[in-house]
Amino acid sequence: MSAAHAGSEPALRFEPDEQPPRGLALGVGLQLAVLNIAAVMLIPMVVMRAAGTTGAYLTWAVLASVSICGVTTILQSLRVGRLGAGHVMVMGTSGAFIPASIMALNEGGPALLAILVAISSLVPLLLSWRLSLFQRILTPAVSGTVIMLIPITVMPFVSGLLSGATGQPTAPGVALSFFLTVLVIAGLALRATGAVRLWAPVIGVVAGSAVAAAYGLYNMERVAAAPWVAPPDVQAPGFDLAFGPAFWALLASFLLVAAIASIRTMSSAVAVQRVSWRRKSRAIDFRAVQGAMAVDGVGNLLAGMAGTVPGSATTTSVPLTQLTGVAARAVGIVAGATFLAFALLPKAFATVLAIPDPVFAGYLVVLLAMLFAIGMKIVLQDGLGYREGMIVGVAFLVGVAFEYGMIFPGQVSQFAGGLLENGMNAGGFTAILMTLILRLTDPRPARLETPFDPSEWPGIRDFLGDFASRSGWGNAMGDRLAAATEEALLTVAGDGDPAPGTRRRLLLVARREKGGALLELFVAPRGENLQDRLALLSEREDAAAVETEVSLRLLRHLASSVRHQQYHDTDIVTIRVQVPGDGP
Numbered sequence: 001m002s003a004a005h006a007g008s009e010p011a012l013r014f015e016p017d018e019q020p021p022r023g024l025a026l027g028v029g030l031q032l033a034v035l036n037i038a039a040v041m042l043i044p045m046v047v048m049r050a051a052g053t054t055g056a057y058l059t060w061a062v063l064a065s066v067s068i069c070g071v072t073t074i075l076q077s078l079r080v081g082r083l084g085a086g087h088v089m090v091m092g093t094s095g096a097f098i099p100a101s102i103m104a105l106n107e108g109g110p111a112l113l114a115i116l117v118a119i120s121s122l123v124p125l126l127l128s129w130r131l132s133l134f135q136r137i138l139t140p141a142v143s144g145t146v147i148m149l150i151p152i153t154v155m156p157f158v159s160g161l162l163s164g165a166t167g168q169p170t171a172p173g174v175a176l177s178f179f180l181t182v183l184v185i186a187g188l189a190l191r192a193t194g195a196v197r198l199w200a201p202v203i204g205v206v207a208g209s210a211v212a213a214a215y216g217l218y219n220m221e222r223v224a225a226a227p228w229v230a231p232p233d234v235q236a237p238g239f240d241l242a243f244g245p246a247f248w249a250l251l252a253s254f255l256l257v258a259a260i261a262s263i264r265t266m267s268s269a270v271a272v273q274r275v276s277w278r279r280k281s282r283a284i285d286f287r288a289v290q291g292a293m294a295v296d297g298v299g300n301l302l303a304g305m306a307g308t309v310p311g312s313a314t315t316t317s318v319p320l321t322q323l324t325g326v327a328a329r330a331v332g333i334v335a336g337a338t339f340l341a342f343a344l345l346p347k348a349f350a351t352v353l354a355i356p357d358p359v360f361a362g363y364l365v366v367l368l369a370m371l372f373a374i375g376m377k378i379v380l381q382d383g384l385g386y387r388e389g390m391i392v393g394v395a396f397l398v399g400v401a402f403e404y405g406m407i408f409p410g411q412v413s414q415f416a417g418g419l420l421e422n423g424m425n426a427g428g429f430t431a432i433l434m435t436l437i438l439r440l441t442d443p444r445p446a447r448l449e450t451p452f453d454p455s456e457w458p459g460i461r462d463f464l465g466d467f468a469s470r471s472g473w474g475n476a477m478g479d480r481l482a483a484a485t486e487e488a489l490l491t492v493a494g495d496g497d498p499a500p501g502t503r504r505r506l507l508l509v510a511r512r513e514k515g516g517a518l519l520e521l522f523v524a525p526r527g528e529n530l531q532d533r534l535a536l537l538s539e540r541e542d543a544a545a546v547e548t549e550v551s552l553r554l555l556r557h558l559a560s561s562v563r564h565q566q567y568h569d570t571d572i573v574t575i576r577v578q579v580p581g582d583g584p
Contacts, residue, residue, distance in 0.1 A: 012278045013325035016087055020328045028326045029334025031202050036090050036316055036335070037342055037352045038360055040069050043093040044309045051105035060235035063343050064306035065093050067232075070339025072299035076292060076313065077332030082128075082568055085292035087272045088321065088332040091299055092314040094261050095153065096422055100253040101309050107246035110237035110307040116247065116254045118239065118304025123258035124265065125297030128290045132567040136439055141388045142431040143267040144379030146424060147315060149399040150264070151368035153424040156403075158364050161357040173215025174358045181208030181362025189323055189366070200323055201363060208359035217356040226350035232343060237307040258300070260428045261312040265296045268313040271374050275318055276327035286567050319370035391434045399427025445511040452504035452523055457486060460508065467510045471517070476580045481510070481517060484558040484577050491555065492523060492571060516560065516578040523571050
């Protein structure tokens with residue numbers, strides 16, 4: 001690493017498609033698994049203990065959660081067809097499901113929980129299938145706000161880990177191990193380089209655990225008593241198919257929480273792409289986002305069959321990728337396989353469970369700080385206008401206020417089983433609702449649906465000319481809109497004809513906005529990302545590139561911004577065109 005970069009974020013060493021040395025992949029993957037395994041275990045433990053289930057069922061629920069998270073973490077890395085993101089994304093149990101899961105266990109036992117979780121898995125599966133329909137609602141402002149609220153929602157758990165550590169909240173070892181963990185991880189992340197920086201989280205946890213052990217906070221007896229290898233004792237409860245009053249009373253809560261968890265997965269899939277490529281201008285691949293949400297649905301279906309708490313993708317791999325510079329898929333495969341191994345190795349399982357609460361809390365504090373910064377970056381990625389800023393500000397404040405009981409706590413606790421007592425839920429719903437209201441109150445746009453064929457372009461030109469005339473811009477703006485649209489369509493069309501028996505169609509939506517027009521082109525997917533190709537123009541200097549990229553260069557000249565979102569079922573190209581003379 002050069003001196004210029006010694007104090008900044010490390011350069012990315014391995015992209016998702018690259019193969020790092022086996023030792024490096026194994027080391028980072030093990031690190032990722034070890035530092036997440038306790039978080040995966042914590043939520044089902046909290047739920048099962050709060051609901052008073054048997055010890056045998058609690059153990060099964062935790063082992064099932066770890067195993068399912070292992071399988072789905074591997075699926076996220078592999079990206080088979082429409083399944084998986086193709087990035088390092090650790091799957092975890094979802095804290096948003098805690099209140100609804102406890103109520104389900106109290107009202108009908110594990111079988112009721114199982115059927116509700118299984119049905120709620122349809123939400124991420126349906127969203128992943130037609131995510132393009134929700135692209136104007138699930139915006140960067142919404143996604144970023146949800147990620148920013150994750151630390152707000154998790155901080156009470158951190159406080160609980162500190163105050164409840166071994167029943168000795170005033171013991172000096174609690175404070176010392178906590179602060180040492182935070183200082184070591186943060187200090188190494190800020191100042192260290194090379195291999196030391198790579199292992200900053202593990203070094204911090206080991207250092208904190210060593211101090212905690214000196215004060216008797218590390219449960220060595222639990223580790224010694226655990227066997228080395230043992231298969232799990234399966235306790236799958238089956239489904240409660242009576243569909244009684246308790247089922248219908250809780251169904252809405254599970255579906256609402258599943259929608260919020262899906263947004264978190266979408267946010268995580270966007271965040272991980274931001275740190276997984278060397279070229280930071282690379283467009284977000286929404287097909288990868290769809291794949292991540294599909295795995296979310298598969299994992300929740302498996303959780304329902306096992307009768308445990310459902311989960312969602314986490315963003316814990318994002319800060320680790322920033323720390324290590326390794327985004328290779330092999331890391332996710334190793335992490336998932338480690339989860340599966342933990343389920344079969346009780347002694348290793350117990351070793352992680354024995355990590356003292358204050359050490360785990362210190363690790364979480366550093367990760368949560370980095371997650372908040374990542375959420376801010378996502379919110380700001382497309383610029384933060386007045387309306388988007390209002391959505392983010394109001395939603396964030398609502399999330400904080402509801403999380404800490406500042407607004408009508410009595411009424412909030414009674415609504416949907418306390419669903420909105422979770423700050424991430426409350427803020428996420430607020431951001432979605434405000435965005436939906438904003439979209440519904442927008443001026444009605446001009447729309448044209450036509451076959452995607454060059455013979456139809458004279459009609460497209462006439463449509464855009466009429467739109468410019470009605471907007472009071474005149475012929476020059478109409479010509480500019482038509483030229484930008486045609487160049488975008490030429491580039492998206494690519495070479496060759498569509499597959500036999502298929503007929504591609506185009507939906508063109510034109511909206512007026514301050515200083516110009518916003519055009520949205522909805523077409524069948526084809527070829528590589530237009531936004532990426534525009535970004536690459538500045539990196540290509542050979543004469544052949546100049547001749548072959550004429551359409552792209554014209555488009556860059558005509559449009560003030562171009563965004564290309566690629567889904568499995570649709571390509572959406574968003575073009576902003578300024579009125580001639582209004583631009584810089």
